[in-house]
Amino acid sequence: MSEDSELVCGCLAGDADALRAFVQRFQAVVFGLCFRMLSHREDAEDVSQEVFLRAFRNLRQWDPDRPLIPWLLTIAANRCRTWLSNRRRRDLPAEFAENIADPAAGAPRTDLAEELQLALDKLREDYRLCFVLYHLSELSLAEIAEATGSPEGTIKTWLHRARRELADHLQRRAIVPQVNYDR
Amino acid sequence: MKCADFERRLNEQFAPSHLADAPDLTGHASQCPPCRALLEQFGLVSDCLSAWRDQVPEVALTERVILARQSQAERRDFFAEDAPSVIAPASTSRSGRHSEPAPAALSGIVSRPPWLSFPIRGRRAVGLAAASVAVLVIVASLLFGPRDQAPQPLPGPQVAQNVVSQNTGSAAEIQTGQRPPHQEQVKPAAEAPAPLPESQQAAYHDLAQKAAGALGNVSAFVMTGAGPQMSPADSPSDETTGWIDGLQNQLQPIGRSLDDAFDFLWQAGQSADGSQS
Numbered sequence: 001m002s003e004d005s006e007l008v009c010g011c012l013a014g015d016a017d018a019l020r021a022f023v024q025r026f027q028a029v030v031f032g033l034c035f036r037m038l039s040h041r042e043d044a045e046d047v048s049q050e051v052f053l054r055a056f057r058n059l060r061q062w063d064p065d066r067p068l069i070p071w072l073l074t075i076a077a078n079r080c081r082t083w084l085s086n087r088r089r090r091d092l093p094a095e096f097a098e099n100i101a102d103p104a105a106g107a108p109r110t111d112l113a114e115e116l117q118l119a120l121d122k123l124r125e126d127y128r129l130c131f132v133l134y135h136l137s138e139l140s141l142a143e144i145a146e147a148t149g150s151p152e153g154t155i156k157t158w159l160h161r162a163r164r165e166l167a168d169h170l171q172r173r174a175i176v177p178q179v180n181y182d183r
Numbered sequence: 184m185k186c187a188d189f190e191r192r193l194n195e196q197f198a199p200s201h202l203a204d205a206p207d208l209t210g211h212a213s214q215c216p217p218c219r220a221l222l223e224q225f226g227l228v229s230d231c232l233s234a235w236r237d238q239v240p241e242v243a244l245t246e247r248v249i250l251a252r253q254s255q256a257e258r259r260d261f262f263a264e265d266a267p268s269v270i271a272p273a274s275t276s277r278s279g280r281h282s283e284p285a286p287a288a289l290s291g292i293v294s295r296p297p298w299l300s301f302p303i304r305g306r307r308a309v310g311l312a313a314a315s316v317a318v319l320v321i322v323a324s325l326l327f328g329p330r331d332q333a334p335q336p337l338p339g340p341q342v343a344q345n346v347v348s349q350n351t352g353s354a355a356e357i358q359t360g361q362r363p364p365h366q367e368q369v370k371p372a373a374e375a376p377a378p379l380p381e382s383q384q385a386a387y388h389d390l391a392q393k394a395a396g397a398l399g400n401v402s403a404f405v406m407t408g409a410g411p412q413m414s415p416a417d418s419p420s421d422e423t424t425g426w427i428d429g430l431q432n433q434l435q436p437i438g439r440s441l442d443d444a445f446d447f448l449w450q451a452g453q454s455a456d457g458s459q460s
Contacts, residue, residue, distance in 0.1 A: 016249070019248075019249055019252065020245050020249060023244060023245040023248050023249070024245050027240065027244050027245065028237060028238075028239060031238055031239065031240045031244065032237060032238045035238040036238075041240075041241065044238075044240070045240045045241070045242055045244060045247075048240065048244055049244065049247050049248050049251060052244075052248040053248065053251055053252060053255065056252055112230075112231045113231075113235050115231070116231040116232065116235065135232050135235075136235065163225065163228055166228050166231075167224045167225075167227065167228050170227070170228065170231065171224075
């Protein structure tokens, strides 16, 4: 039995230690995805909590023959999309609004990570999700396709477009040199 | 390699580390300035990714999840149909080992009071059933409740015969236009009509006969269900709603009613029998 399977068995049995170990093992990857998708720390913490609660409720549906992280990140991706959908119907909090910088104004930030996150916020949700799942969570194209419910070819296209839009944004912000070429 | 192929292959790489395994891409980029720029762009974005730091939640996410899960379990147990005890029963894991159930102190609730011993879900079902029965009773009463009294059936031949059998008048009283005594049993004496002139008596006699015939047809209709047999010649005028109404309209100008016509005809028959006898 794999380590993940043993951990899941303990969680299904109601072992408190197993439950804690489960959260501690996967909270970084789950929270990282939620934070990159939502760009808001408190929202990411709330969604992460909800992800784990849903995972515990549906743990019996996990196939032990398959890896656990893609299954868990599928739940996280769905929760993030739902949260973003609900957020669009609400006003943005002031804290979150301050984090959004107008790419056409203001000096570029020295923190590359912040600039990248800023550029990531401008992406379409599907592009952003694929980009984060691939580069941050290090899932394969097949796993991303299963998590998003889209074909692999679509995932490739989305990744390509996400990278191109990120590059364009970073160039406009003078983070990366401008690339001029004619085809 | 063509530039279109280069771009397609580059998109499939996605990670800088993969470029080391694709010398054809780097070879083409070294000879093609636009593709080289595209490759540099690809590398710069990847470099930004390397600057990404691992994000860690500031709050103790583990404790938050455990506490939230416990509160959800407590709510489930409280509203469960059969909850023999607060403590979760011991279960067998997939590996076959028995695990200790969660202690009651961790749950934080006590056993339910005795007045709440009936399962909440069962009480809810009983309440819904009672409401459904009440709705059905109301609907049934509306559909099958007491209706308005059916209209009184028209007097049949027996009734007409009873009226005819009340024979106390004489031919002389009829000829003089006086109301026969038996009519006092039908109408008050104060409603006795005025005597008709001789020029109208023939017409009145005809109308009386029609009225008697109509009564007979209606009686037959009520008793047998057959419609009245009425010739087109006897049909009332277009202004009347029915042939009985038509007869009444014809009698009204001379101050007579259908009852008067019936009595007149009966008296005429009695007088004819008396003369013949």
